[in-house]
Amino acid sequence: MEIINSSKEQNCGIIGKFKSKVMETIKTTKKIGDDDPRRIIHSIKVGLALTLVSLFYYFRPLYDGFGQAGMWAVLTVVVVFEYTVGGTLSKSINRGCATLIAGALGVGAEHLAGLCGEKGEPIVLGLLVIILATVSTFTRFIPNVKRRYDYGVLIFILTFSLVAVSGYRVNDILQLAHQRLSTILLGGATCIIISISVCPVWAGQDLHNLIAGHIEKLAAFLEGFGDEFFSSHGNEISTVPSKDYKDKSFLQGYKSVQNSKTTEESLVASEFQLKIQPLFIKMSRESGKSLKELSSSIKNMKFPSSAVETHAKNSKAAGDELNIILENSSLPTNADVHEIMPLLVVASVLIDIIKCVEKISSSVNELSQKARFKKTKSTAAIEKQQQLLHREIMKPVDDINVDGDDHRDLRDAKAFTGEEE
Structure with missing residues (x-):
């Protein structure tokens, strides 16, 4: 009886494994088709x-x-x-x-x-x-x-x-x-x-989506990098990360673009850290937001919005402020060099990232013009304002009427355009 029961259990186990394998295969097939x-x-x-x-x-x-x-x-x-x-x-x-x-x-x-x-x-x-x-x-x-x-x-x-x-x-x-x-x-x-x-698949379209996806993953990584870097040292400032930053999935997204991992184990001097920590977070977040806007522009085939330039200016301003702090700070002692060295390395990398984001932004702008992307309302409004301003500046003025207030208006227009009298 025991032998019969054991054989039945083995058969049930084999059938159960077979069913689980079949179900797993069906789920995998469905996922591939849905993707x-x-x-x-x-x-x-x-x-x-x-x-x-x-x-x-x-x-x-x-x-x-x-x-x-x-x-x-x-x-x-x-x-x-x-x-x-x-x-x-x-x-x-x-x-x-x-x-x-x-x-x-x-x-x-x-x-x-x-x-x-x-x-x-x-x-x-x-x-x-x-x-x-x-x-x-x-x-x-x-x-x-x-x-x-x-x-x-x-x-x-x-x-x-x-x-x-x-x-x-x-x-x-x-x-x-x-x-x-x-x-x-x-x-x-x-x-x-x-x-x-029959339903052609062009590699250019896949490359288009792949580049946009990679930029978006890098943007998510940069947006959460500042908080993640300082929280790993056990020092957090008053800025509270949102739900998106608490989710560590952006780190995995970055690894899928570039398989590299930097482990920072050194602690930085607390006084020096409190000065530069907000700038670090601002640089990484603003660069990430700028990349997200550029990724959305590539995906939707639209001209980059004015927010890209705003985020780029904010990140560059934070980088300039960081340079001023580093220049005006006193030289560290031998004991502090090993503590602040990782932070200085990250600062250098973030400054380089800001420059790279500017290059990516100019490349996307060039792509938008050559590929004739759709213009957003904000972009069209800005261009219209620039055209109207240019027309007002370059409006011809009668030599006879150039006196008094009219002469001052002409001088103001020349000063605005950078021309010398």
Whole structure:
């Protein structure tokens, strides 16, 4: 009875584990589909492409024209069809060019080997395969070739070897090369047409969202960095962080952009810390807010709002004030150097970050103009005010009426524009 009960428990345990695995797989599949529904569409597109190229086998006229070489179209779809349109185009071009060159060289190698007689033909073919395969494999280690043409070189080795070796037993080598090249081109063309015409996925759009997401994560990190840095030393000032800053998820977001972690274990002098702590927090928060505005601008494809410039000015003002404090502070003693050194390092990094944020802001402004982003109401209003002000300043004045108050108005306008009398 005990043996029977133990076997039942084992069966129940196995069934329970199987059910949990099935449920976990279903949840994972659902999550992947919810995160990016385009993945489901891509899977359907691959199935559709495979069905279309399978017609080379289903219909007799097509099969008679291509024969067993029709399988190359199926293999082409499997290995060429990528998630993005650019990836599909790149692989298709690589495969087509590599097949064309390797097929031509294979036919030439077969013709050259045939001139050496029946006994010398396999020897010559073997030598040519060894030489070309060795040279091609070595070129895959070249960085530029590996980055762009690695797949093409691999297909070149495969196609040349198949054409050269199989041509030894095939009477019409030209027909074999023609069939394989034709089916590969048809398979690649099918992939390209379906990839472009049916819900295309462009890598540029993903890059657009990826950059905006990274800037947003860096912004969240900078907004919470000041409070996190000083709270880790057990010294907190009167400023109370909001709920967003109490949440430590922004630290994980920063790690996803740059896998680095700085651990500060030294304590700083309390008097010196109280002077610069508010400036540290202001610099990091204002820089973070500025980056958030820029990230929102990139995501929504709108011109950056005036808040970006405001936050940038606030962070720069805090940085200038910090420089003044550091210049006017007395030199630390040898005992205090090790205590304040981490803080000085962070101050230097924050000042550099402010400069980087300014560069990012100018780059986003340039992108907004060249990509013709939508202008927000605040941006349009500011531009309109600037145009009206420019018109008022540059308004022509009669030489006859330039006296008294009119002359003072003209001098004020020149002084405003920086012109000298």
